[in-house]
Amino acid sequence: MTTNVDIRGNRHRPAGSTRGGQFSEKTNSAPADQLSDPAPSTPLLPLAQRFGSVEEKLKVMQSELERSVEALGDDDQWLAYLKMMGRFHRYSFNNQLLIGVQRPDATRVAGFNTWKSLGRSVRKGERGIAILAPKVVNAKDENGAPELDANGKPVRRVVGFTATTVFDVSQTDGEELPTAHEALTEEPPAGYIDDLTAAITSHGYSVTYEPISGGAHAYTATDGSHRVVVDESLGEGDRATALAHELGHIVCGHTDQMDEYHTGHGGHRGRMEVEAESFAFVLSRANGMQTHLRGASEYVAGWQSKEPGAxxxxxxxxxxxxKSVLTGTQWRNAGEFL
Structure with missing residues (x-):
C-alpha cells in the first residue's frame, strides 16, 4: 500500500502540537509581528567613510556579516530581517543584512545614478550605505580566446566582489515616487488569493478546496499528484496565508526533499517550516497583508549549535x-520597490 506524505501548513495550531506533520510551536506572549524592532547594535559601518581601500572595506563587511548572521538567532532580529527583506527583495541576503545594520530605517535604496535617472538627487554630504557588488568579466577558454554562448554573445563570469555605495530615498530630493503600502490589512487585498493561486499553478501544482481533518489548514501532497489542498471552511484571511505558506514549501524546494521532512536524525522539518512561514510573512507584507509570524528562535538556536552555517x-x-517569486510573477498588490 502506498502512503501519501503531506507537508501541512502551520496555521494557528495550539502551542506544542505536532499533529499533521508540523513542528511543535512555542509562541511568544504577543503575536511576533507585534514584537518591537530591536535597537541596532553599534555598527562597524559606514564603511565608505571609515576605510580607504576596497580590501579594508571588504574585510570589515565580512566581519559585520558574520555578526549579523549570528544575531538572527533572536526572534526580534529575525523579524526585523524579514521586514528588511520585504523592502529589499531584489538584493542578496548579504546586502539585505548590510543595509539593515547601517541604516535600519531604510525604505528604498539605489545608487547615485539610478536616483538621478528617477528624477531625484542625493543631497550633498549624505553618507552612503556600503554593499557588495559582483566583479564580472568576460570568460576566456584555455587558449585565452573569449567564450561565447549559443547566441554568439560573450559569456560573463563573477570572479569576486567589491564594495559599492547606495543611498536611501530619505537622503534624496526630487520627484515623487509611487508609494508602497502605507498600512497593512488583516484581510487579503482584492486579487491576492487569485495571484497566489496563479503562482502555485505556474509551478505545476493544482489548488483544490476540500474538508481537512486534524486541524491543518492546508497541505501540499507529495504523492505525485502535485496538489495543494486547502480546507474549504477557511475564511479569506486564513486561506491567503495558507496558500502563501504552501507556495513557500514549493519554491524553497521542500517538496523535493521529503525524505528529510522529519525531526529525527538528519531531519529538517523545523527548518522547512520556518522557511515556508518566513517566506509567507514576507510575500504577504509585500502585497499589503499583515500575517502573524510564529517564533523561530527555538529552531535557529539549535541550528547555530548543531549545524554551522545553517x-x-x-x-x-x-x-x-x-526574489524569484516577487520579480518573476505578476502581483497586482505588490508595492513599488527599487
Missing part, C-alpha cells in the same frame, strides 16, 4: 525564493 543557508534560501 542560519546563513536558511536566510539565503528565503531571500532567493522571495
Amino acid at each position: 542560519l546563513r543557508e536558511v536566510g539565503e534560501t528565503i531571500a532567493k525564493a522571495t
Whole structure:
C-alpha cells in the first residue's frame, strides 16, 4: 500500500502540537509581528567613510556579516530581517543584512545614478550605505580566446566582489515616487488569493478546496499528484496565508526533499517550516497583508549549535525564493520597490 506524505501548513495550531506533520510551536506572549524592532547594535559601518581601500572595506563587511548572521538567532532580529527583506527583495541576503545594520530605517535604496535617472538627487554630504557588488568579466577558454554562448554573445563570469555605495530615498530630493503600502490589512487585498493561486499553478501544482481533518489548514501532497489542498471552511484571511505558506514549501524546494521532512536524525522539518512561514510573512507584507509570524528562535538556536552555517543557508534560501517569486510573477498588490 502506498502512503501519501503531506507537508501541512502551520496555521494557528495550539502551542506544542505536532499533529499533521508540523513542528511543535512555542509562541511568544504577543503575536511576533507585534514584537518591537530591536535597537541596532553599534555598527562597524559606514564603511565608505571609515576605510580607504576596497580590501579594508571588504574585510570589515565580512566581519559585520558574520555578526549579523549570528544575531538572527533572536526572534526580534529575525523579524526585523524579514521586514528588511520585504523592502529589499531584489538584493542578496548579504546586502539585505548590510543595509539593515547601517541604516535600519531604510525604505528604498539605489545608487547615485539610478536616483538621478528617477528624477531625484542625493543631497550633498549624505553618507552612503556600503554593499557588495559582483566583479564580472568576460570568460576566456584555455587558449585565452573569449567564450561565447549559443547566441554568439560573450559569456560573463563573477570572479569576486567589491564594495559599492547606495543611498536611501530619505537622503534624496526630487520627484515623487509611487508609494508602497502605507498600512497593512488583516484581510487579503482584492486579487491576492487569485495571484497566489496563479503562482502555485505556474509551478505545476493544482489548488483544490476540500474538508481537512486534524486541524491543518492546508497541505501540499507529495504523492505525485502535485496538489495543494486547502480546507474549504477557511475564511479569506486564513486561506491567503495558507496558500502563501504552501507556495513557500514549493519554491524553497521542500517538496523535493521529503525524505528529510522529519525531526529525527538528519531531519529538517523545523527548518522547512520556518522557511515556508518566513517566506509567507514576507510575500504577504509585500502585497499589503499583515500575517502573524510564529517564533523561530527555538529552531535557529539549535541550528547555530548543531549545524554551522545553517542560519546563513536558511536566510539565503528565503531571500532567493522571495526574489524569484516577487520579480518573476505578476502581483497586482505588490508595492513599488527599487
